[in-house]
Every structure is written in C-alpha cells, then in structure tokens.
Amino acid sequence: MNRLQPSVSRALLVFAITAAAALPLLAPNYYVQFASKAMLMGMVALSLNLVVGYGGLVSLCHAAFFGLAGYMLGFMTPESGGASFWLSLPVALIAVAVVAAIIGALSLRTRGIYFIMVTLAFGEMLFYLFHDTRIGGGSDGMYIYFKPEIAIAGLPLIDLEQTRSFYWLVLAMLVGAILLIMAIVKSPFGHALQAARDNEKRALSLGFPVFRLRLVAFVVSAMIAGLAGYLSAAQFGFVAPQMLGWHLSATVLVMVVLGGMSSVLGPVIGAFALIGLEEVLKSSFEHWKLIKGLIIIGIVFALPGGIRQLAELVLPRRGDEGPPTAGAPADGTPDPASRRAEAPANNPQAQTRGEFQHV
C-alpha cells in the first residue's frame, strides 16, 4: 500500500518523457539507437505484463508475436523502396491479432503451469515455421532494405531513415502504449481482469465472462508486442527466426519480474535496467552473463516488488487512512502462478487499493 502520491508520480512521468524527448539532441547516434532498442523492449515487457501481472497468466510466446509482426513488415517491403507505414503496420497488427486469438483461444483453456507450457509450444511452432521452411529466408532470416515510409498524399511526413526521427516515433508509440495500458487497467475491463486473476471462481459467479476477458487481454497484449516487433524490424533492417524464439520470451519475462509486476511502468523500467546492465557489463567483462545472472538474483532477493519498489522507498507516499499496514506482507510476489494458487485471503498482492489508481 506504499503507493506514490499521484501528483509526484505524474510529475516524474512528465519529467521522464521530456528528458527522453530531448535525448537525441544531446547524445551521439549510437546511444539514440540504443535507447530506441531499449524502449522497444520496454514496450514488449509492458505488453506482456498486461497478461502476466494483471491477468495472472504467464505467457511464454510473446516473442512470437514480436517476431511475426517483424516478418510481416519484411514480407510487405518491396525490393525497390519502403513499405507504406499506413498499410503495413495495420496488416502486421491484424495478422498478429488473428494468430494471438487462435493461440489464446486454445491455450486459455488451460491454467497455471499448463498455460505456460502450451504458450511455449505455440511460440516454438512459430519459431520452427520460420526456421525450418523457406518462408522468410529460413534460418538465415531476411533483410529489410528500406524503412517504412510515413507519407500523407505522397509527401513524406517523417523520415525514419533518420535515427532521431525514428527515436521520436518509438518514444511516441511507447508513451501511447503506456497510456493505453494505464487506461485499460483502470477501466471496467481491467478491474474484471484483475478480479479473475485473484479469484476466477468468484469472478465467474459474479457474472464476468472470464474466458473472453482473458482472450481480449491476450490479443491486445500480443498486438502491442507486435507493434514493438514491427518497429524493431524497421530499426535493424533485418528479421531472423530468433526474434520469435522462447529465449526472447523468457528474457522479456525476466524484465517484467525485475521491474515489478504490480504496476504499469515497472516492466518498462525492468527492460531499461536489464538492457542497460547488459550493455555496461558487455563492455567491461568477458564473462558478463555470469555477472548479469548474479545481479538479477540479487535484485530479486533485495526488491521482491521489483525495481520500481526502489522509488517507493525513496519518494513520499500517499497518506493511508486504513488501519496500520505494518504487519502486512511486502507488496509484491514474484510468481503469479503461486499467487493464484493460494487463496486471495492470504494474498499480499490482491488488488490493493492503490493498484487501481497508481501509475
């Protein structure tokens, strides 16, 4: 219940966005590209958390949606120029939505560990579809020589070949995705989704169509992951089957857990932290992955509510008129599967009051 005061978090958010928007004017191109990449990973983590944190469903196939949208851009980019942004993006997102609806409709019939396994299996099926067939260049992947063109009536609006413009587009998309998820979490839909996470039986007996709620959340989440994948493919000009693999799905899940599942922004922070950490370690140590692993373990032990918890330790808190919460368990449980297994009665993370309003 140690939530930030809304005014403080809003001010922080505005500051962060302003600073992010100014970055390309101050930093060399390499860092601008790096920041774009980090923001796209943040977008995938953000999307995954709608399903994992708010839906209580651990999906291990979000990389497949990420990669599929990237391949869609590849298929739609002609030999001689860039694809139309207005056409290729919607087509890519619709393709992802259709695939996600099919995967979701089948996998959401299972629960807990079985859901994880079924989504993993579907993700791997898509991976091998692109890896073992000639579709999209097989295991070699395919190049996208031209970035999509954003034009109105033939006039170019934004030149995505420019690192800065591309960065600003990604930033705008990320902010849009964050606002969308925040609105969803606060909406009737979001509350129903969280109720189904905390107690499926109760949600059903109140009349909530739990299966449909979860399916819609799964598809929306997949589409946001797809948006990130589309932009990522545009950024690097290359797509490969690895983009769809479970390795990336698992990495994104680590970002979500690292950043904190009980908030919208936590996973984005987690993504930045993990990618930043990799970047720093890579340049300084030979066996950097080993050190990365140790640091992740350290963070998970020290901050069970995720990195976002750091902010709450430092910044002022919203006054709490409720009874003292000193004895209440720490806000944040690392594993939603076990969280659902225990009854909501002992559930430290069951919708705390702040969770309905926080950033």
Place this chain on the structure above:
Amino acid sequence: MSEIMMEARSLHRRFGGLRAVSDVSLAIHRNEVHAVIGPNGAGKSTLINLLSGDIPVSEGEVRLGDREITGLKPNLRAMAGVGRSYQKTTIFMGSTVFENVRLAAQAKSGHALRMLGAVQHDDAVNEAAHAAIFATGLQARSGTIARFMSHGEQRQLEIAMVLATDPKVILLDEPLAGMGQAEALRMIALIRSLKQDRGVLLVEHDMDAVFALADRLTVMADGKVIASGLPDHVRNHPAVRTAYLGDHEVAA
C-alpha cells in the same frame, strides 16, 4: 402456492463411481427460504454447485423461472439472476468494501469488456453498489479494506456482493460457518431480509438458524432427498428423526 423461482428436476451428479447427488428435485419459491440440511457428505454443496453451474450436471434439469439453464456456464447463470455465496469466504481481501461491491455491480452492468473510462465514474454502478452495502448494513465500513474486517463482516460483504448482482435467486452455502453468537444473529436477520421478492436456498448446519429461517425444508443423505416439505412436517418425519435430527431435537 407462490411462484417458483428456481427448480431442480431429478438432478444427478456422479464423480466416477460416487453418486454425490442422485435424483434430487426441489423448488425455490419467491419470498421463501428453502433450507437444505443433511449430514456431512450428503451432497448439499454439490447441489448448490449444480444449481450455480460451477459443476456440470450428469443428468437432470435446472430451471430458472420458465427458462431451462442446465447447460449455462456459471457467469451466464449469474447474469440470468442466480447469485451465490461460497462456503469459504471469497471476497477480494486487498480491496475496500466499496470496491468489492462495485466490482459485483459492474459485472451485472454488462460492461465487463469496456476498456474506456475509469470504473469510478459509472454512476449507475456506484448507485447499485451503495444500495447493496446499505441493504447489508455495511455503510460504516464502506472504505475499509476487506482484510481488516471481522469474519462476520466479511461474510456480510460477500452477501452484499451477491446482492449487487441483482439476483432473483440466492444460493447460500453455510453462511453462518465459523460465526460467533452475535454475528450469527445479525446474519440470520440479514438472510431473512434477502427473501423479499427473491428465492433463497440455504445450506446450513446451524439447526437453530435453519428452523428460524426456513419456510421449506429438504433433508438430504447420501446424495438423495429423504424428506422435503414444511419445517414442522419434516421435523416429525420418522426417517429424518432417525437419520439426522435425533439428538438435536432433544437439545433444541
């Protein structure tokens, strides 16, 4: 005879070789509490789960008014007007009383899939939530987080949530379990008020409460109905006296 709100027609439920409920028929009437009693394992909770749709029936028919709802999923039954409480309190412990009840009212409003607009701003839903909280006497606790309330209040809250879904029939699975004397008396008064314009099915072990509340009584044993009718009639039924009530009669 008053209008039948909900009806079970020769319901069967088998779990493998076990006949948890066999050939059970009963009717829940408007403005009445229909109590179901029986020893542990008699199939009372299974019966409630069959009526609410939590468990599918093996055979037989469930009707709500003149509508057949046997194949309906629990959420659709709830929307059709079947509300229920669980033996183990199932409220959202980290949320306030008001948030819990609003969630229930929201389910009924049919906006479950609406992604736009914050929940706090739906006036019709807020009003329904306030009314349900008032009806259960929890108005002073509206802003309290459920976890910090007494067991009795938590059970009251569960009833408030059921009420907020505007049910025609309310199925109560041992609402008095684990309650102290004072809490139990308050709950009995609350249950009596629930039957106004509705039908109530009450599964309960507390015989004083059952005889205080029941307008109609069904006794189950081994998954079957062994007696059913008005409480006085059932109380003196010889099969019931030997099978179940025996000792209690003396104590009462």
